[in-house]
Amino acid sequence: MPLIKASNVSARKKAQPVATIDRLAIARDLESLDVDTRIAAIRLAARFGEAELLTRHLAAETDPVLRETLLTSLVRIGGVRAARPLIALLATDDASLRNAVIETLQSMGEEVLPEIEAQLENQDSDLRIYAVNMLLSFRSPRVPDIALRVIAQDPHVNVCAAAVDVLAEVGRPEMVEALQAAAARFSDQPFLSFAVRAAAKRIG
Amino acid sequence: MAVPSQNVSIPPISDEDFLKFREYFYRKTGIMFQDNKRYFVDKRIQSQMESGGFRNFRQYFDRVCFQSDGVELQALVNAMTVNETYFYREEYQLKCLVQSILPEVVKNMHSGETIKIWSMPCSTGEEPYSIAFYLLEHWSRVDDFNIEIVASDIDTEVLRKAKLGLYADRAVQYVSQETVGKYMTMTRDGKFQVIDDLRKSIKFTQTNIIDAIEDRFYRGFDVVFCRNLLIYFDDLSRREAAEAIFTALSPGGFVCLGHSESMSRISSLFELRKFPEAIVYQKPA
Ligand SMILES: C[S@@+](CC[C@H](N)C(=O)[O-])C[C@H]1O[C@@H](n2cnc3c(N)ncnc32)[C@H](O)[C@@H]1O
Numbered sequence: 001m002p003l004i005k006a007s008n009v010s011a012r013k014k015a016q017p018v019a020t021i022d023r024l025a026i027a028r029d030l031e032s033l034d035v036d037t038r039i040a041a042i043r044l045a046a047r048f049g050e051a052e053l054l055t056r057h058l059a060a061e062t063d064p065v066l067r068e069t070l071l072t073s074l075v076r077i078g079g080v081r082a083a084r085p086l087i088a089l090l091a092t093d094d095a096s097l098r099n100a101v102i103e104t105l106q107s108m109g110e111e112v113l114p115e116i117e118a119q120l121e122n123q124d125s126d127l128r129i130y131a132v133n134m135l136l137s138f139r140s141p142r143v144p145d146i147a148l149r150v151i152a153q154d155p156h157v158n159v160c161a162a163a164v165d166v167l168a169e170v171g172r173p174e175m176v177e178a179l180q181a182a183a184a185r186f187s188d189q190p191f192l193s194f195a196v197r198a199a200a201k202r203i204g
Numbered sequence: 205m206a207v208p209s210q211n212v213s214i215p216p217i218s219d220e221d222f223l224k225f226r227e228y229f230y231r232k233t234g235i236m237f238q239d240n241k242r243y244f245v246d247k248r249i250q251s252q253m254e255s256g257g258f259r260n261f262r263q264y265f266d267r268v269c270f271q272s273d274g275v276e277l278q279a280l281v282n283a284m285t286v287n288e289t290y291f292y293r294e295e296y297q298l299k300c301l302v303q304s305i306l307p308e309v310v311k312n313m314h315s316g317e318t319i320k321i322w323s324m325p326c327s328t329g330e331e332p333y334s335i336a337f338y339l340l341e342h343w344s345r346v347d348d349f350n351i352e353i354v355a356s357d358i359d360t361e362v363l364r365k366a367k368l369g370l371y372a373d374r375a376v377q378y379v380s381q382e383t384v385g386k387y388m389t390m391t392r393d394g395k396f397q398v399i400d401d402l403r404k405s406i407k408f409t410q411t412n413i414i415d416a417i418e419d420r421f422y423r424g425f426d427v428v429f430c431r432n433l434l435i436y437f438d439d440l441s442r443r444e445a446a447e448a449i450f451t452a453l454s455p456g457g458f459v460c461l462g463h464s465e466s467m468s469r470i471s472s473l474f475e476l477r478k479f480p481e482a483i484v485y486q487k488p489a
Contacts, residue, residue: 039447039450040416043416043444043448043451044420047416047417064472068471068472068473069447072444075440076440
């Protein structure tokens with residue numbers, strides 16, 4: 001009767017202790033040409049919280065599906081540990097990678113907000129714009145005040161404009177004055193005045 | 205007579221403790237309890253605390269988190285999982301297996317080669333046994349191949365029951381009497397038990413699908429049944445489960461999900477395959 005035989009080799013009953021996994025092999029497997037080997041290595045790296053290793057590999061990973069897997073893994077690792085190396089990738093020239101990184105950071109929750117906030121001091125105005133654009137996805141009560149600081153201080157009009165957009169969504173009525181001050185600071189940039197008027201109308 | 209009452213000895217679970225528990229359990233299992241499950245979760249935590257003699261949540265939770273052999277955590281997992289299942293659930297997929305999937309899987313195989321099927325999660329065993337019954341009854345080439353069925357679940361208690369293969373008549377109501385007669389014996393108390401040979405031919409193992417350390421032993425499957433599990437996960441865990449299944453499959457292998465589940469929002473790893481009997485997913489060859 002036993003038409004269906006159990007295999008003795010297919011699956012071991014209990015996983016082996018973590019110590020038997022060769023961590024160096026993970027880094028090596030990430031470079032493998034075989035997709036299956038790479039994906040398994042990504043998942044193991046995530047299990048060990050190897051955010052830096054994964055992020056380094058992210059820039060080199062050409063397969064879009066595996067990129068997705070990498071990003072999932074980084075969300076799972078989460079927190080500052082995963083956010084820092086990801087933020088470092090924002091400066092990449094690869095727009096699709098950058099967008100993926102932004103989406104990933106946005107899904108990571110409030111605990112990474114301080115890391116995003118730190119980018120508001122970055123020399124590169126593009127990075128400051130990315131940081132401001134990300135603010136809205138963090139449902140933190142601190143977001144309006146962070147945006148307010150930007151419009152009061154940032155020397156770059158596009159960064160301020162991004163922050164005005166944030167305030168249009170989550171600003172409070174008492175912030176209207178600061179918005180108008182920002183418009184005055186860049187009085188030679190009519191588009192900002194326009195955005196400020198629209199924002200003030202929404203929250204005022 | 206003193207009636208033992210939970211409320212006397214076990215304090216209620218505070219909101220903060222609930223959130224802490226939920227996050228921890230989610231990280232461990234991928235299962236996300238929504239707020240509307242609060243009552244269910246509280247009751248089960250309290251009953252675990254009571255049976256272990258814990259007086260407050262903190263004491264209990266410390267044990268769950270830090271006990272080195274993980275016994276308390278396993279008991280908790282067993283208590284929290286929803287194991288509902290029955291024989292021939294979503295039979296159209298079994299039909300699809302024999303009429304469309306397997307014929308494609310074996311197209312380039314020779315007689316005597318091995319076909320590997322994974323029932324994950326298998327709960328109390330109804331699913332893997334249904335697969336076995338169905339193959340034996342409805343697949344004309346069943347004798348030509350060496351078929352391995354591996355059945356896994358995170359819950360050790362359901363696995364124990366699965367190995368025992370003992371069911372009330374309600375569980376087998378959709379299986380024909382003839383089939384039951386062939387592959388099950390009736391016990392003295394009117395239950396049905398899967399015959400020994402068949403029970404021994406299925407390999408039952410414990411695994412946590414979202415743990416990359418545990419599932420690295422599962423490789424080379426031709427078909428994975430992953431039904432009615434993803435519904436308990438949030439998007440992130442679903443994606444991780446999809447990745448685990450992907451690595452477990454051979455190129456060209458198939459995944460069958462539950463009828464209310466779909467990969468489309470989860471993962472672009474798989475291709476959609478529309479067969480006359482069912483829609484399934486395939487790992488690109
Ligand atoms: C509703 S049953 C599904 C059984 C069967 N596949 C069916 O469709 O009837 C869900 C099972 O998933 C198992 N489970 C939950 N989380 C799991 C995880 N992370 N890994 C493996 N199994 C898990 C539970 O223990 C439970 O037995």
